[in-house]
Amino acid sequence: MGNEVSKAKASLFKIYGLLVVLLILNIVVSKSLGLHVLAMVIPVVMAGFALAYFMHLNVEKKIVWGVMTAALIALCGFFFGSGSDIMMNSGTNWVKCNSYNDKNMARFAGQTQNGHESPYEGHESKLGLDASGAVCTPQRF
Amino acid sequence: MKPIATDRCATGIPTGRLAMWMLLPGEIVIFGGLLSCYLLYRFHNPEWGVESQHLNLYAGSLNALILLTSSLFILLAQHAAEKEKDYDAAFKWMWATVICGLMYIGVKSYEYTHEIREGFTITANVFWSFYYLATAIHALHVLAGALAIALISFAVKDGRLINRIELAGIYWHFVDLVWIFLFPLLYIAG
Numbered sequence: 582m583g584n585e586v587s588k589a590k591a592s593l594f595k596i597y598g599l600l601v602v603l604l605i606l607n608i609v610v611s612k613s614l615g616l617h618v619l620a621m622v623i624p625v626v627m628a629g630f631a632l633a634y635f636m637h638l639n640v641e642k643k644i645v646w647g648v649m650t651a652a653l654i655a656l657c658g659f660f661f662g663s664g665s666d667i668m669m670n671s672g673t674n675w676v677k678c679n680s681y682n683d684k685n686m687a688r689f690a691g692q693t694q695n696g697h698e699s700p701y702e703g704h705e706s707k708l709g710l711d712a713s714g715a716v717c718t719p720q721r722f
Numbered sequence: 723m724k725p726i727a728t729d730r731c732a733t734g735i736p737t738g739r740l741a742m743w744m745l746l747p748g749e750i751v752i753f754g755g756l757l758s759c760y761l762l763y764r765f766h767n768p769e770w771g772v773e774s775q776h777l778n779l780y781a782g783s784l785n786a787l788i789l790l791t792s793s794l795f796i797l798l799a800q801h802a803a804e805k806e807k808d809y810d811a812a813f814k815w816m817w818a819t820v821i822c823g824l825m826y827i828g829v830k831s832y833e834y835t836h837e838i839r840e841g842f843t844i845t846a847n848v849f850w851s852f853y854y855l856a857t858a859i860h861a862l863h864v865l866a867g868a869l870a871i872a873l874i875s876f877a878v879k880d881g882r883l884i885n886r887i888e889l890a891g892i893y894w895h896f897v898d899l900v901w902i903f904l905f906p907l908l909y910i911a912g
Contacts, residue, residue: 586805593801597794604786604902611910612779620906627902635793635895644733645743652747656754660762667762 596634603627738885742892752859753900757907760852764907773849774908776842781833782909785826789864789898792822796871796891803884812887816875819894823868830861853908860900867894 603623611620633639638646731737764770799815802808834854837843844854871890877883 586801589805590798590801593794593797597790600790601787604783604790607906608779608783608910611906617911620911624902624906628899631793631895631899631902635797635898636892641743642733642735644735645740648743648747649750652750653754655747655751656758659751659755660758663759664762667759668766 592634596630600627600630603630736885738889739892742889745893746896749863749896749900753856753904756852756856756859757903760856760907763848763852764911767848770849773842773847776837776840777853777909778833778836779909781829782905785829786901786905788822788826788829789901792819792826793891793895793898795819795822796887796894799878800887800891803878803887809879809881809884812884813875813879816871816878816887820868820872820875823864823871826864827861827868830857856904856908860897860904863897863900867897 603626607620607623607627610623611617638649731740733740735743795815795818799812799819802815803812837850842850844851867890871894874883874886874890878887
């Protein structure tokens, strides 16, 4: 019994040590080597260990797994549902006025940026230019 | 007829623990929504990488280490109370967790003071709005968790309400988990 208790305690320190090593690895690898994609992969691994061994999700009943999965599905719904709105500057019948900033004004003027055409090409009639030629309330980001 | 809240549990999970697991999905949606929104904007604004250079990586790393260590402390408290029946040790480990939480708040306050003095306020640009919103909401969660652990500790010292260490621990580990994602997103990948 006493042996099992000490083993359980030792395993807590082992998981903690592993998480600290992963944290240091995350910082060193990402900042020194510039591997920013790894900066997001390592936290997922750390989260897995924390969920399984710190929060005891590995021995928890399936209903808890179901509840957490439902939350993640809802999150994915919000992410992909709003993603198109954030990532796009114009659609069939709309233009995002609030996306204007200095770089977009240059694009609108017909200049290309990184070889891509202006996202507002063909949508000029929707922009509602006023007498001075200014577009709808440009917002600074 | 036994009361449901304290004794009966249809799912086979103690009601307190089930309630805590029901709380966490709400928190996942809050923080996950905020972080995924930040990610989408970040893809659209590569110049934010310059802004994130002004964040203090050492302070962020220290906070990550503090929270990881505090997670270990609350686990040791749970182990001491449930397995070893040493309630004094559990009380000390719980207060070590609370102190870690307060240290986190202290480091965060130092960061905020330094950044605001440099002119990087919440209205500086959208990156800083995301930074202050996400980290401030997280800091409030840390404070609330530390307060809950502090309040529970006095009952634990008397050998009462031992199961609540695990409940507070689940919440505390989640708060740690959020920083595990927040830190690289804002400080490293930025």
